[in-house]
Amino acid sequence: MPTVSMTVNGKSVSADVESRTLLVQFLREHLALTGTHVGCDTSQCGACVVHVNGVSAKSCTMLAIQADGADVATIEGLDDNGTLHPMQEAFRDNHGLQCGFCTPGMVMSALDLVKNNPSPSEQDVREWLEGNICRCTGYHNIVKAIQAGAAAMRG
Amino acid sequence: MYAFNYQRPDSVAAAGSALGGSDDGKFLAGGMTLLPTMKQRLASPSDLIDLSGIGDLVGIDDNGDGVVIRAMTTHAAVASSSLVQAKIPALAALAEGIGDPAVRNRGTIGGSVANNDPAADYPAACLGLGATIVTNQREISADDFFTGLFETALGEDELITAIRFPSATKAAYQKFDNPASRYAIVGVFVAQTAGGARVAVTGASQDGVFRAGEMEQALSGNWSSDAVANIAVPADGLNADIHASAAYRAHLVTTMAKRAVAAAG
Ligand code: FES
Ligand code: FES
Numbered sequence: 001m002p003t004v005s006m007t008v009n010g011k012s013v014s015a016d017v018e019s020r021t022l023l024v025q026f027l028r029e030h031l032a033l034t035g036t037h038v039g040c041d042t043s044q045c046g047a048c049v050v051h052v053n054g055v056s057a058k059s060c061t062m063l064a065i066q067a068d069g070a071d072v073a074t075i076e077g078l079d080d081n082g083t084l085h086p087m088q089e090a091f092r093d094n095h096g097l098q099c100g101f102c103t104p105g106m107v108m109s110a111l112d113l114v115k116n117n118p119s120p121s122e123q124d125v126r127e128w129l130e131g132n133i134c135r136c137t138g139y140h141n142i143v144k145a146i147q148a149g150a151a152a153m154r155g
Numbered sequence: 156m157y158a159f160n161y162q163r164p165d166s167v168a169a170a171g172s173a174l175g176g177s178d179d180g181k182f183l184a185g186g187m188t189l190l191p192t193m194k195q196r197l198a199s200p201s202d203l204i205d206l207s208g209i210g211d212l213v214g215i216d217d218n219g220d221g222v223v224i225r226a227m228t229t230h231a232a233v234a235s236s237s238l239v240q241a242k243i244p245a246l247a248a249l250a251e252g253i254g255d256p257a258v259r260n261r262g263t264i265g266g267s268v269a270n271n272d273p274a275a276d277y278p279a280a281c282l283g284l285g286a287t288i289v290t291n292q293r294e295i296s297a298d299d300f301f302t303g304l305f306e307t308a309l310g311e312d313e314l315i316t317a318i319r320f321p322s323a324t325k326a327a328y329q330k331f332d333n334p335a336s337r338y339a340i341v342g343v344f345v346a347q348t349a350g351g352a353r354v355a356v357t358g359a360s361q362d363g364v365f366r367a368g369e370m371e372q373a374l375s376g377n378w379s380s381d382a383v384a385n386i387a388v389p390a391d392g393l394n395a396d397i398h399a400s401a402a403y404r405a406h407l408v409t410t411m412a413k414r415a416v417a418a419a420g
Contacts, residue, residue, distance in 0.1 A: 002161065019161035019203070020193075043191045044335060046257065055231070055260045061190050062261065065161055066205065112256060130337060131255025 004068045008033070009077030017064050023057075024048045026064035027074060035075040035104050039133070046132035049105040049112075050074045056112035058131070075104035078111075087111055087149035096145030098136035106132050110146040118154055120147065157199040163208040167291050167316060170204050175312050177202035182314060184227060184266030187258050212265070212316060215239060221321040222246075223289075226265025226314075230254070233264060243284070245326035245344070245419070249276050252330065254337050265315040268300075271307050271363055273394070274338040278364040279328060280320070283344030283355035287319040303362050323348045325378070327419035329411045330358070333398055340399050341407035343367075345415040351375045354383075354412060359393050359404045370412055380413040 005014040008031060015030050027033045027050070038060055039047030048060040051073040078085035087107050090096065097103045106129070113120055113128045120128070125143045134142060160177070164170040174180045180202035183189060192198045206212055212227035215236050222242050224233060233239055233250035240247045253259055253267075253276050267277040268288065281288065281297040288295045291314045300308050309315070323346040330342030339358035346353045352374035354367040373382040388408045393401040 018158060020156045020158055022156075022194075041191075041194055043187070043258075046255070049257055052260075056257045057261055058257045060194075061186060063161070063186075063190070066186070066207065109256065128256055131257050 002065055004064050006067050006069060007071045009073060019063065019065055021064045022060055023050070023052075023062045023064045023067050023072070024059035026067075027059060027072075033074050033076050037101055037104055039101060039105075044131070044133065045102070046105040046109060046129075047102050049108045049132065051108060051112065054115075056109050073108075075107060078107070086152035087114075087146070090149030090152055091142075091145040094141050094145035094148055096137065096142045102132060102134040102136075106134070106142055106146075110149060113146070114150045114153060118150060120150055122147065156193045157196060159193075159200055160202045161205065162202060163205040165208045165210075167209060167211065167314060170206060170209060170314060171291055171312055173202070173204045174314075177204070180204055182206055182269075184269070185229065185262040186266075187254065187262035188266065188270050188272065206265075206314075217242070218319065221284075221319065223317050223319045224264050225317045227263050228265075230259035230262050230264070230267075231256070234259065242322045243320055243326060245323075245328050245346070246280055246284070246320060249280050249328040249344070252276065252328075252332070252337070264318060268318060269307060269309060269315050271301055271305055272338070273304050273360065273363040274333075274340070274342075274358040276328070276330065276339060276342055276357065279339075279342050279344040279355045279357040281318060281355075282364050282366060283328070283346045283353050284320050284323055284326065285346075285348055285350065285353060286321070288315055289317040289319060290315050298366075301364050306363070321348065325419040327415045329415040329418060331407050331411060341404050341411050343408060343411035343415045345370075345374070345412060345419055347374070347378055347419070352378065356388070356408055356412075359388070359408055361392055361394055367408065367412065374416065378416065380416040383409065383412045383416060386412075 001016040037047035039045035043061040178201035181200040183203045183205045216223045230250045230253045286297045326346035328344040330339040342357040344355045354370040357364045390401040390405040393404045395401040
């Protein structure tokens with residue numbers, strides 16, 4: 001079995017995995033980082049979005065071995081010793097989640113957006129979320145949350 | 156997903172021999188189609204030859220007349236390239252509309268063109284601009300490259316290394332997309348090129364991307380959306396599925412062509 005090594009939330013990790021192991025399986029089953037979710041098997045829902053080398057990627061549509069040597073960030077890496085990241089806090093403040101299943105992917109996608117677009121318009125947010133499906137909220141409060149989170153991050 | 160051997164060669168030559176030496180291997184580009192297909196067990200290659208270790212396959216160059224986009228360049232990189240935006244803005248805009256951000260960060264132009272999905276966007280740009288597909292063995296004009304549903308002129312061990320796009324006087328792409336997948340239900344790429352007007356249609360036909368000859372002739376004499384407004388493509392041979400009937404797709408071809416010509420200015 002090939003050995004994969006990568007940095008996940010700033011920590012070096014390494015394991016022997018089958019070639020067919022998906023990145024999301026590696027995160028959830030090998031590293032017990034279960035914040036990254038799997039909501040579909042068709043690569044459409046975005047519940048599994050993480051950052052790979054600084055940009056968003058669907059961890060269900062990437063082999064762990066493709067992330068060999070990469071820098072991976074997941075929802076678990078965002079808080080600061082128990083204090084929520086401003087984007088997470090904005091989701092809580094704005095009721096940007098109901099069941100919460102889509103939320104980790106939403107937050108990771110949102111952070112990829114604000115990196116290049118610190119003040120996104122409502123339209124920018126809605127277009128950016130094309131790959132993130134939510135079955136509960138109707139998106140309204142997610143969009144509000146992301147704009148509020150972006151504002152909080154601008155300071 | 157069934158098990159497979161994974162290889163990551165560091166040169167085009169090594170990738171070619173890895174594929175040649177495998178039982179039933181496949182090249183892995185961005186994986187945005189191949190991996191979901193393998194997850195569904197609709198494909199079970201013996202080997203995956205991952206092209207991401209080949210630095211030569213990434214990048215966008217100015218070749219005077221247009222741009223050369225190497226095969227492993229992502230949609231996000233094409234969309235945000237100031238060179239593509241300056242030389243062929245319609246191509247940058249098309250890349251920006253593929254899938255969703257996470258897909259654009261990993262999906263590649265070479266993978267999309269080699270796959271020739273009948274609803275993909277890039278085949279319309281290649282055919283609409285009269286691009287040249289460069290492989291590890293030869294150069295193929297877009298007119299000869301797309302040969303049918305998921306079919307191309309590529310041979311067994313042949314690998315796309317780059318695509319050369321000539322710039323156009325005017326060009327635009329308009330698509331009516333599926334709201335879940337963002338694949339084109341119908342997409343039309345129009346271009347006013349040195350060789351005349353070109354109109355390429357994706358999403359519509361059972362045979363994949365095609366050129367709308369009657370529209371091209373009309374636009375060559377009169378570049379305006381009125382020129383194509385009354386030209387209908389026959390519904391025979393168009394796709395019909397839960398998203399749209401053949402007749403509806405035929406209607407969309409004219410509508411998208413009109414919008415594209417208007418957008419091209
Ligand atoms: S789990 Fe649905 S897109 Fe990855
Ligand atoms: S909050 Fe339930 S799926 Fe989005």
